Amino acid sequence: MKRALADLAALGGAPAFDTPVVFGRPNIGSRKALYDRLDEVLDSRWLSNGGTMCEEFERRVAQEAGTPYCVATCNATSALQLALRARGVTGEVIMPAFTFAATAHALSWIGLTPVLCDVHPEDGSLLLSEAESLIGPATTAILGVHVWGRPSRLDDLSALARRHSLSLIFDAAHAFGCSWNGRPIGGFGDAEVFSFHATKFINSFEGGALVTSDAELAHRARRMRNFGISGHDTVVSLGTNAKLHEASAAMGLTSLDDMDHFVRRNRDNYLRYRDEISGTPGLRLLEVDEQEANNYQYVVLDVDVAATGLGRDDLIAVLEAENVIARRYFYPGCHRMEPYRTLRPLPGTDSISARVMALPTGECVTADQIATVGALIRFAVKRGHEITRRLQQAA
Template sequence: MTPPRKDPVYVTQPHLPPLDEFIPYLETIWANKTLTNGGPFHHQLEQALCDYLGVKHLSLFTNGTIALVTALQALRITGEVITTPYSFVATSHSLLWNGIKPVFADVDPVTLNLDPARIEAAITPQTTAIMPVHVYGHPCDVEAIQTIADNYNLKVIYDAAHAFGVQDAGGSILRHGDLSVLSFHATKVFNTFEGGAIICPDAKTKVRIDQLKNFGHVGEVTVVAPGINGKMSEVNAAFGLLQLKYIDQALARRAEIAALYRELLAGIDGIRCLQDAGERVANHAYFPILVEPGYPLSRDALNQKLRDHHIYARRYFFPLISEFPMYRSLASAHRDNLPVASAATQQVLCLPIYPDLRNAQVEAIAALIDIGGAPEARTESQIEAFA
């Protein structure tokens, strides 16, 4: 048996700024002894993110899941919400936490985002909102979704966990819908270790959201809603401020890696790189390929081949949310209702992409995928790039 290599390559790796640059922030926190509850770094990061993202109001959270839960509370959503089965479970879990019934609709075969036609077909008298996901950071068909929402008097909350910095022709993709929710988890293009945010359309909504993330407090002795503890700490906020100094550099490197993958994988029968969805500015949060008929291996066999060389891609998203025990009894969760999503979850494989990934590593990964391309000896030589 070949012993494992010292440096396996994972699907992602957190981008970290120089440690010595973080120390002054910690010294400031130690000096003023403000650790949470909306300290100075918290307020600075909210404003800095508004400026960077091109939005007017933003409320920081301890993580993106609590932000989703609070967004639903803020808009007083009840009944049924139409959402995608092709996402991370936090999307639909946030509905269950609020006593809301998820209704799954199928996805578009090109973008893997919610298909507007399937959204409209799923609307019932109990439907109160739509929760689409900008999957892999590629924008949903926001105009079609908004038209449906307007026609049926529905709210729209975007799970924009993957969409930091993404822009369409009119500006930030986060401006669409009634609310958009970001994640700043360690795996995201912009991270604060753990964290998240809600993009608010106006100051009044931000006040309500800020109250809800602080147990519903209004002043010292008054509680007006059953809120939760969703506040971001000063350490996380300080780290976010430092991360912002390097975000453009990180995004540029991601774009280079994505372009190299596309160049190297072009023309391989049965391998399809997911295309952009019309965004003017992309963030290259993930690099998904679809292993389709015509490729000599199944998706799972290709995944295992990469693992045998200590390259840990991810079948993301697999399985569908609708296949987990707490959802599979729903009528909308049946695979016959979700043919496109069901096919995608058997074909998709996200390849490693992060700023520190080297070109030689990308080339080695592509060589392993291109079964009919480089001779095995050359492939093994390239794999030394990981050592």
């Protein structure tokens, strides 16, 4: 328990934790189930190219997404590129500036032009009025992002795409297992893309998937995923190598087996953090709509420096010194990164990217750890002005 400023590790005290409490530590699931599946893979001597593990993984992901088609891939970046190519997207694509750089990179890498749009400063969702103003003669698609698994304004965004005859693709990397108006994320737009990276609550070591209700789009993406090959050896289109191998599919299936457990742990953690932060001036935990399905993977704290006297980055530094590893999201916004840097102001993106941080959660984080992290945060913001002054003097 920290009782004085000198007790803070950032100001010379001992850290609260001997080992790091880390954001994004992977969930593992049943090791026995994983090892049994890996033995099955090795016994079959079918390690890639659409084996039984990959096929089963695709079936189960499609079922969770409420879509008839799933194309599993080696990562979500490849899945997004396949979705765009299979849809025939060209030219300019309107997308939010508040997202991971990989979203914009996926477009640029295949010759498309990201047109960065501002977002609502409270929840990071695409600012629809600005998106419509950015539509030009070269615009062929809108790329939406379900930030932190919290889909927003999907009906309005779908209507906007229809009104201008634009393709609509979603980066749903955060949103597997979530819903909007009772419908699973996965069936909106022309296609949606999930990430099963190691840091996601469902992981396949590294992997992704495209889900869609469009049979032809799925067929083209499946062919493109395998070098553009149709049948055994006939190349009929441009393609790449984006296949999910069997060991990754085995891990993905093992994660899916324990999905309910992971969600329960994440929800318990979210509720504990909410209790810890509740009533603390200058702090707001981004809420989850309990009427919808959610994976609760991202516990997001909004820090109002005017009220706390302690900026988000300084709070992260204070926590890191205590061996609590939180992280900024999505700082500083794609519009302030190369090669997308623009002089056009995006105030909503600048505001939210300067305020929010994701706290450690997942099955590795315990109730006692959350209680300690909560106490550290409350202690720091209560003395925010003085901590800021001390940190500036030490810099």
